[in-house]
Amino acid sequence: MDIFKADVAIVGAGGGGLRAAIAAAEADPAASIALVSKVYPMRSHTVAAEGGAAAVTQAHDSLEAHFHDTVSGGDWLCEQDVVEYFVARAHDEMVQMEHWGCPWSRTPDGRANVRAFGGMKIERTWFAADKTGFHMLHTLFQTSIRYPSIRRFDEHFCVDLVVDDGRVQGVVVIDVASGEFKLIQARSVVIATGGAGRVFRENTNGGIVTGDGMALAYRHGVPLRDMEFVQYHPTCMPGTGLLFTEACRGEGGFLLNKDGYRYLQDYGLGPAEPTPRNKAMELGPRDRLSQAYWHEKQKGRTVSDPHGEVVHLDLRHLGEKKLRERLPQIYELAVEYLGVDPAKAPIPVLPAVHYTMGGIAADGRTAAPLQGLYSVGECSSVGIHGANRLGSNSLTELLVFGKLAGEEALRHAKRVAHGNASVAAARAEAARAQAQALVLRGDGTERIAALRREMARSMEDGCGIYRTASTMQATCDKLAELKERYRRVRLDDTSRVWNTEWLLAIELGYLLDVAQAMAHSALARRESRGSHQRLDGFEQRDDVNFLKHSLAHFDGAGAPRISYGDVKITRSPPGTRAYGAAGEQAEAERKAKEAAHA
Amino acid sequence: MPERTIEIQVLRYRPEQDERPFWQSYTVPFTDDMSVLQGLQHIKDDIDGTLSFRWSCRMAICGSCGMMVDGRPELSCKTFLRDLLPGPVRIEALSHFPIERDLVVSVEPFIRKLEGIKPYLIPKEPRTLAEGEYRQTPAQLAQFDQFSACINCLLCYAACPQFGLDGEFTGPGVLALMHRYNVDSRDGGRAERLPVMNAEEGVWGCTAVGYCSEVCPKGVDPAHAVNQNKVNSAKDYFLRFLSPKGASA
Helix, strand or coil, rough: EEEEEEEEEECCCCCCHHHHHHHHHHHHHCEEEEEEEEHHHHHHHHHHHCCEEEECCCCCCCHHHHHHHHHHHHHCCHHHHHHHHHHHHHHHHCCCCCCCCCCCECCCCEEEEEEEECCCCCCEECCCCCCCHHHHHHHHHHHHHCCCEEEEEEEEEEEEEEEECCEEEEEEEECCCCCCEEEEEEEEEEECCCCCCCHHHCCCCCCCCHHHHHHHHCCCCCCCCCCCCEEEEEECCCCCCCCCCCCHHHHHHHHHECCCCHHHHCCCCCCCCCCCCCCCCHHHHHHHHHHHHHHHHHHCCEEEEECCCEEEEEEEEHHHHHHHHHHHHHHHHHHHHHHCCCCCCCCEEEEEEEEECECCCEECCCCCCEEEEEHHHHECCCCCCCCCCCCHHHHHHHHHHHHHHHHHHHHHHHHHHCCCCCHHHHHHHHHHHHHHHHCCCCCCCCCCHHHHHHHHHHHHHHCCCCHHHHHHHHHHHHHHHHHHHHCEEEECCCCEEEHHHCCCCCCCHHHHHHHHHHHHHHCCCCCCCCECCCCCCCCCCCCCHCCCEEEEEEECCCCEEEEECCCCCCCCCCCCCCCCCHHHHHHHHHHHHHHHHC | CCCCCEEEEEEECCCCCCCEEEEEEEEECCCCEEEEHHHHHHHHHHHHCCCCCCCCCCCCCCCCCEEEECCEEEHHHHHHHHHHCCEEEEEEEECCCCCEEEECCCCCHHHHHHCCCCCCCCEECCCCCHHHHCCCHHHHHHHHHHHHHHCCCCCCHHHHHHHCCCCCCHHHHHHHHHHHCHHHHHHHHHHHHHHHHHHCCHHHCCCCCHHHHHHHHCCCCCCHHHHHHHHHHHHHHHHHCCCCCCCCC
């Protein structure tokens, strides 16, 4: 097996991984950085992010306002000290991206423009039309080419972490084009592999979003935190789940039921006004909007579409010119995929799984409880999203914490020596044998796609927008059954070169482990908070028992063990989470209380 | 209602067992909203797990799923089976690239070219973070915005007859990207990128067929970028004779 030595190995080369690689390369040009990606970096799913990246920018905005929006948006399950760090560094990172060439949309006088986004009190979302993630990813990838110390392993698929002597010491990868295994020995490892939305049926995610890094860390004893919190984005394409960005509503779009009525006013988000008011109606947070859809569906006020019950995203009043300028990709998607001209007709939409709020447990400096391991981005739970992420916080997260992860991983790498090479090689051989066993198993009967479909259907049924103990238990049981059947998977393809069926089988193993962490964490949380909503006697938030992070611990073939950890509160004690007119009243009361204390 | 089906013929090649590529036919059930990619996914999932192809985002932005569909370079995720009736639909790997397996081509030559043109901002006037962002008006942004929309899907390379004849030709996508930085008001790196642009494999390799722009799924119009640079490159050529200091006056 070929062996490469690096100071820092980064798994995943989307926005978070690239930002980490650049930070490490800038901190010490002599350090060697291995950047591993199962695709070419510009294919990473950061590419599909549309709406924008949040950073306090306008004179009448404040870090405090961004902090409060984020913490209340997360239903007080955020690590507040980490949120403080995040909002304070967001703007510098936007400017850094600008200096690297990111084509941010501009105001007439040439400054970076900002737009409104759901749950954000003041416009602070930087954007590059409606292709923000695409432009950020290409800017970061192209900028990374300047740094010769970043050695890329493109189209290399990670099958294991090398852990020895209580610390992580490298990664084992498959070179997809040849099927050959390689060991990358490293003093620190950063996981930046993105989310796990593909465990659900209807989702906005690319096929590569399969929870790889989460599962790898989890299997080595690192807990997955807050995995029950899965975000449904309210406006997605029926059938495929493709995303219509929240910026559609930030620019003034309406959500209508079958009667053409702006139904969000019935769910504590009103009053309905002709122009968007921040943190109200269509600019409410995603969890509340997806929940309102579910209720409209129960009431029979949705529209029947071949791919399910839909509501209408109405952009007609914005006019073709503005739509072409601000939302060109949305325009293109609606016309080409649905045959709908959004300037002339409303777009049919429904909620689909979009984002995993939870992830690899990380402290405020991105370190996992396993020495030498760091994580950034959707795979990570650094603590800024709580029980519901606000749109446009995640792209900024990639930058702020990507930089931090790169610097921290490098700092650690300088403190420790490479581990025992022969032990690492033995671990890598074991990982190879295990991965190859999947291909060589001749007596299997189970088809990968069948297992994947059953998993995704079961997750949707049991861990969707609203949950009950019986549906979640049924999903937990189903996942146990699927994990058992996974042992009997059979592959058509036994070759080495570009054996994508083999990779799909390994990914299915990752998906099943992550799905179990989600379902069991959900079942154990006997309250409703943010995106986790129950209908079986636990409809309220319960701060006495559940102002806690859940921690799912891997237990081999068995069910995960769930424990709990404290939530860091610095200056925002749990309060009433309200939007629309009620939200403004709650905000005024909070400020009055603060003034009285001061 | 009886299930409708369509025949998809795929040019297969598995280097470990096939001496040469061969056509294989699959019959796939389809609905009007199904893309070619979804047809291939059906084959992979339910008929033949050995068929290999790249894909990810499904929404024409990641650039993974380029292939020849009935002889034309297309993104399979935004090409719909309903438009290819009655079939059979013929799918091959992108033209002009070595096939690694089935519909997977080698992207490395393209990546090497992309890396070779300094595809990053070389600031005209360096600026600290504390100084904030560069001022760039919407009109200045519009100078390069279109050329920054390239998703690296390689369709333009598969369309380019010149690249088919000479694999060294820098090619439409990378030349468009070079133009994107050269005309960015913040950038001062044009002189550093000139050697590639002016080389025989640079803009002068282009024979102005224009098929690249026709197949581009993102409206980048690489042919326009290349043509602009021929004008600029020619100016540099004349300046070299006129100016004692050289081309970058």
